[in-house]
Amino acid sequence: MNDLIIAPSILAADLARLGDEVDQVIRAGADWVHFDVMDNHYVPNLSFGPVVCQALRRHGIKAPIDVHLMVSPVDRIIPDFAAAGADLISFHPEASAHVDRSLQLIRDQGCQTGLVFNPATPLDALRYVIDKVDLILLMSVNPGFGGQQFLPVTLEKLREARALIDAQSRPIRLEVDGGVGPDNIEAVVAAGADTVVAGSAIFGQPDYAAVIDTLRQRAARAAS
Numbered sequence: 001m002n003d004l005i006i007a008p009s010i011l012a013a014d015l016a017r018l019g020d021e022v023d024q025v026i027r028a029g030a031d032w033v034h035f036d037v038m039d040n041h042y043v044p045n046l047s048f049g050p051v052v053c054q055a056l057r058r059h060g061i062k063a064p065i066d067v068h069l070m071v072s073p074v075d076r077i078i079p080d081f082a083a084a085g086a087d088l089i090s091f092h093p094e095a096s097a098h099v100d101r102s103l104q105l106i107r108d109q110g111c112q113t114g115l116v117f118n119p120a121t122p123l124d125a126l127r128y129v130i131d132k133v134d135l136i137l138l139m140s141v142n143p144g145f146g147g148q149q150f151l152p153v154t155l156e157k158l159r160e161a162r163a164l165i166d167a168q169s170r171p172i173r174l175e176v177d178g179g180v181g182p183d184n185i186e187a188v189v190a191a192g193a194d195t196v197v198a199g200s201a202i203f204g205q206p207d208y209a210a211v212i213d214t215l216r217q218r219a220a221r222a223a224s
């Protein structure tokens with residue numbers, strides 16, 4: 001298995017102290033910053049945009065920023081996130097009129113690409129564009145809110161995505177997002193995830209290092 005990447009979703013952080021929260025969670029052992037962008041159109045909630053991403057960079061955050069766009073349309077905002085310091089930009093295929101063009105746009109801006117699949121969305125959109133995809137993100141809740149219950153059907157879909165990735169000749173990361181924590185990380189890693197988003201499971205605890213250690217220990221059980 002690839003090294004496990006833990007990407008805390010800052011949606012669940014104390015947003016009044018965002019820079020310090022991100023510093024603290026990276027010092028506690030997290031790998032990436034998962035940055036949820038919601039537009040009150042594609043999803044029924046509103047979060048934050050490129051100025052907040054840029055503010056994290058100006059604050060001195062060096063960790064990769066994993067931008068999860070829950071916006072429609074997607075193309076207009078991609079260059080703004082690239083300029084704001086995003087490393088990876090993922091979008092939902094149904095939110096883009098031209099998926100191949102949006103993937104190319106992300107690459108042209110020097111970022112890595114991701115495609116995101118809602119719980120009820122099949123993986124079909126990957127069929128003709130997988131050579132332009134660096135990460136597949138499977139939603140294990142319906143997008144729009146943190147703190148929801150993990151949908152177990154995701155495990156079957158992770159296995160399907162893992163088989164698809166293993167048939168490729170280049171590396172693609174497999175990320176899972178929504179309701180993941182110490183109780184189910186072993187199952188998602190056993191099903192093929194190598195990148196795990198956790199929002200409320202991490203920021204909802206007083207000791208970030210302790211919960212990240214627990215996540216890694218439980219994930220390691222899947223490999224043994």
Ligand SMILES: O=C(CO)[C@H](O)[C@H](O)COP(=O)(O)O
Pocket residue numbers: 009011012034036068070141142143144145146147148177178179180197198199200201
């Ligand atoms: O994309 C998201 C919601 O649309 C979030 O990344 C996700 O909900 C993470 O939060 P939690 O771990 O609390 O479920």
Ligand SMILES: [Fe+2]
Pocket residue numbers: 009034035036068177197
């Ligand atoms: Fe997300």
